[in-house]
Amino acid sequence: MSxxxxxxxxxxxxxxxxxxxxxxxxxxGKVKEEKRIVVVLSDGMGHxxxxxxxxxxxxxxxxxxxxxxxEPEKTAEIIMNTLPECxxxxxxxxxxxxxxxxxxxxITILEYDNPESFVVRNREILEVQRKLITLTSEKNKGKKLRxxxxxGHKGDRIIFTTDGVSQSGLGTPRYPFGWGIDNVSRFSIxxxxxxxxxxxxxxxxxxxxxxxxxxxxxxxxxxTCGVIYLREPxxxxxxxxxxxxxxxxxxxxxxxxxxxxxxxxxxxxxxxSPAN
Ligand SMILES: [Mn+2]
Numbered sequence: 001m002s003x004x005x006x007x008x009x010x011x012x013x014x015x016x017x018x019x020x021x022x023x024x025x026x027x028x029g030k031v032k033e034e035k036r037i038v039v040v041l042s043d044g045m046g047h048x049x050x051x052x053x054x055x056x057x058x059x060x061x062x063x064x065x066x067x068x069x070x071e072p073e074k075t076a077e078i079i080m081n082t083l084p085e086c087x088x089x090x091x092x093x094x095x096x097x098x099x100x101x102x103x104x105x106x107i108t109i110l111e112y113d114n115p116e117s118f119v120v121r122n123r124e125i126l127e128v129q130r131k132l133i134t135l136t137s138e139k140n141k142g143k144k145l146r147x148x149x150x151x152g153h154k155g156d157r158i159i160f161t162t163d164g165v166s167q168s169g170l171g172t173p174r175y176p177f178g179w180g181i182d183n184v185s186r187f188s189i190x191x192x193x194x195x196x197x198x199x200x201x202x203x204x205x206x207x208x209x210x211x212x213x214x215x216x217x218x219x220x221x222x223x224t225c226g227v228i229y230l231r232e233p234x235x236x237x238x239x240x241x242x243x244x245x246x247x248x249x250x251x252x253x254x255x256x257x258x259x260x261x262x263x264x265x266x267x268x269x270x271x272x273s274p275a276n
Contacts (some may be wrong), residue, residue, distance in 0.1 A: 038101075039101075058096050076112055144202040157230075
C-alpha cells in the first residue's frame with residue numbers, strides 16, 4: 001500500500017551580485033492525468049540575461065520532454081544540440097536537474113553537470129545508487145548523465161542546488177574549495193533536526209542564506225536551492241454560502257464539529273508524541 005503524502009515543492013534563489021535577473025531557472029509542472037509532478041532546475045553559464053535565456057530554454061525543453069516520457073538520453077541530446085557550445089572549452093552552456101515524482105512515491109532524478117542532489121530521510125542522507133549514462137552520438141560523445149530512482153517515503157526531503165550553492169565561499173579561509181555538497185547535506189540534516197516540520201520554502205531559504213553568507217553577502221554566482229518535501233497532508237475545511245435551508249443547518253454544523261473535533265484529537269496526539 002502506498003502512503004499518502006503531499007508533495008510540497010519550493011525553490012529559493014539569489015542572483016549573482018549586481019544582477020537583476022537570475023541565470024538559474026526553476027520550473028515545475030503537474031501532469032494531473034498521470035499523477036506526476038516534474039521539477040526542473042537549470043543553470044545557464046555566466047550570469048544575467050544571457051544565462052537566463054539559456055537556462056530558460058534548457059528548463060523548458062527538459063520539463064516538456066520529461067512530461068512526454070522521452071528517454072533521458074534523447075532529452076539530453078536534444079537540449080545539447082539546441083544550445084550553443086562554448087567554442088574554447090567545448091562545454092555546454094547550461095546544466096540541468098530533472099526530478100520526476102509520481103504520486104505513488106516513485107521518484108527518478110536525472111542530473112547533468114549540476115551538483116548532486118540528495119535525499120534527507122530520518123535525519124540521514126539516503127544512500128542511492130547512481131547510474132551513469134554516457135551519450136554516444138557523435139556530437140555529444142562521452143558526456144555523462146547521472147540518474148537514480150528511489151521510493152519516496154513520507155517525511156523525505158529532496159534537496160538540489162546549482163553550483164552557486166556548492167561553490168559558495170570559494171577562496172575564503174573557511175572554505176577554500178567552496179562550501180561543498182557534503183557540507184550542504186550536513187547543514188540540511190542539522191536544520192531538519194532542529195526544525196522537524198520545516199517547510200520546503202524555509203529549508204531552501206536557510207540553505208540559500210548560508211551560501212550568501214559564505215560569499216560575504218555578495219553572491220559570486222546565481223545561487224539556487226530547490227526542496228521537495230513529501231509531507232503529511234493538511235486537511236482544510238471551507239464553509240461558505242448563504243443559509244438557504246434552515247433545516248439543513250444542524251447537518252452543516254455537525255460536519256464542522258466533526259472536523260474540528262478530529263483536529264483537536266490530532267493536535268493532542270502531536271503534543272503527546274512530538275515528531276522525533
Ligand atoms: Mn552557476
